[in-house]
Amino acid sequence: MTHNTEHxxxxxxxxAPAVAxxxxxxxxxxxxxxxxxxxxxLSPAQAAAILKLAHELxxxxxxxxxxxxxxxxxxxxxxxxxxxxxxxxxxxxxLGGSAIFIDQSQSRLxxxxxxxxxxxxxxxxxxxxVLRTFAHATITTIAEYSSIPVINALSxxxxxxxxxxxxxxxxERFGSLRRVKLAYVGDGNNVSHSLMLAAALYGTRITxxxxxxxxxxxxxxxxxxxxxxxxxxxxxxxxxPLAAVAGADxxxxxVWASMGQESEAAERERIxxxxxxxxxxxxxxxxxxxxxxxxxxxxxxxxxxxxxxGGQSAVYDQAENRLHVQKALVLLLLGTTPGLQxxxxxxxxx
Ligand code: CP
Ligand code: NVA
Numbered sequence: 001m002t003h004n005t006e007h008x009x010x011x012x013x014x015x016a017p018a019v020a021x022x023x024x025x026x027x028x029x030x031x032x033x034x035x036x037x038x039x040x041x042l043s044p045a046q047a048a049a050i051l052k053l054a055h056e057l058x059x060x061x062x063x064x065x066x067x068x069x070x071x072x073x074x075x076x077x078x079x080x081x082x083x084x085x086x087x088x089x090x091x092x093x094x095l096g097g098s099a100i101f102i103d104q105s106q107s108r109l110x111x112x113x114x115x116x117x118x119x120x121x122x123x124x125x126x127x128x129x130v131l132r133t134f135a136h137a138t139i140t141t142i143a144e145y146s147s148i149p150v151i152n153a154l155s156x157x158x159x160x161x162x163x164x165x166x167x168x169x170x171x172e173r174f175g176s177l178r179r180v181k182l183a184y185v186g187d188g189n190n191v192s193h194s195l196m197l198a199a200a201l202y203g204t205r206i207t208x209x210x211x212x213x214x215x216x217x218x219x220x221x222x223x224x225x226x227x228x229x230x231x232x233x234x235x236x237x238x239x240x241p242l243a244a245v246a247g248a249d250x251x252x253x254x255v256w257a258s259m260g261q262e263s264e265a266a267e268r269e270r271i272x273x274x275x276x277x278x279x280x281x282x283x284x285x286x287x288x289x290x291x292x293x294x295x296x297x298x299x300x301x302x303x304x305x306x307x308x309x310g311g312q313s314a315v316y317d318q319a320e321n322r323l324h325v326q327k328a329l330v331l332l333l334l335g336t337t338p339g340l341q342x343x344x345x346x347x348x349x350x
Contacts, residue, residue, distance in 0.1 A: 024049050032335030035143045035150040039160045039197035047201040053328035067336050068097030072126040078104045078133045079259045084153045087322040119145035149333035162294045163194035165321040177202040183248035185209045185241045188216035191254045200227035205234040209244035211271050248285040252292040253277045253302045278304035290314040
């Protein structure tokens with residue numbers, strides 16, 4: 001999304017609010033016309049504003065049921081999906097809009113025609129584009145040429161919608177995200193990248209424990225630590241899962257072989273087995289710690305069934321919150337937030 005002004009005219013969006021807005025409401029308004037390709041696209045205030053609206057949407061979804069009347073979303077998925085596809089489609093439907101799903105699993109986007117041509121066509125028909133791709137560059141390229149908002153629904157490098165839902169879940173459970181200690185144990189993958197950036201934005205302490213050679217990309221660590229300088233977040237890396245979870249409020253893991261890495265699954269299972277989240281590992285976390293997983297999960301591999309299905313597991317709350325947080329995100333990117341001026345004043349995070 002490169003031309004915000006043109007975009008606003010194209011969508012016939014409401015004029016920017018004339019009333020004085022508090023900092024978080026200003027941040028919400030500033031999301032109008034933007035993309036979410038990376039968590040790095042957000043400021044701390046914008047990230048907080050998305051969660052604020054997501055909580056409102058979860059509490060009173062009926063208030064927004066016509067907010068996106070006549071708005072259309074195009075969704076291109078090169079990889080399978082349960083949660084992401086359904087939450088975007090259900091989300092658009094319950095906001096009065098609609099979503100068009102394009103199964104892109106048989107050929108990569110850009111194979112039939114250039115990504116630029118895809119982008120320049122889409123903006124003539126729909127108001128927002130959602131992409132799940134192998135190459136992160138596919139999404140950045142579509143975003144570069146699109147005058148409409150573009151959302152990353154998972155790439156090889158990031159999964160920002162997942163991270164937003166995860167931090168919404170943490171906020172529900174613990175209140176202030178600044179008091180939370182999150183441990184991520186497993187592969188330094190797309191999910192870990194977005195979680196580190198989200199932790200940085202929300203002022204959270206995160207420790208990422210991975211096998212040597214499987215850590216998050218250094219540029220993501222640097223980016224998260226740079227953001228953390230202004231928010232008080234702490235971004236730590238280790239190869240020791242026990243040390244990572246010591247005293248943690250939440251323990252998070254993801255698959256050991258991501259979509260596209262199936263041929264490495266056997267080797268990865270051998271390397272990652274000491275990183276399984278099981279009862280012994282969870283007993284090293286805080287007594288009230290919760291367990292998080294983006295799903296799909298493999299019981300007996302990255303997580304023991306007793307943990308995934310046990311009382312500390314919050315994985316279905318995470319999955320539910322994908323719906324609310326993505327509805328909030330779409331409303332904000334399209335500049336259609338009817339509650340913004342009439343709702344109780346938004347507050348800045350403490
Ligand atoms: N967590 C997640 O993105 O799930 P799906 O792959 O089913 O969309
Ligand atoms: N890291 C996983 C996340 C799935 C939601 C993958 O990319 O396959």
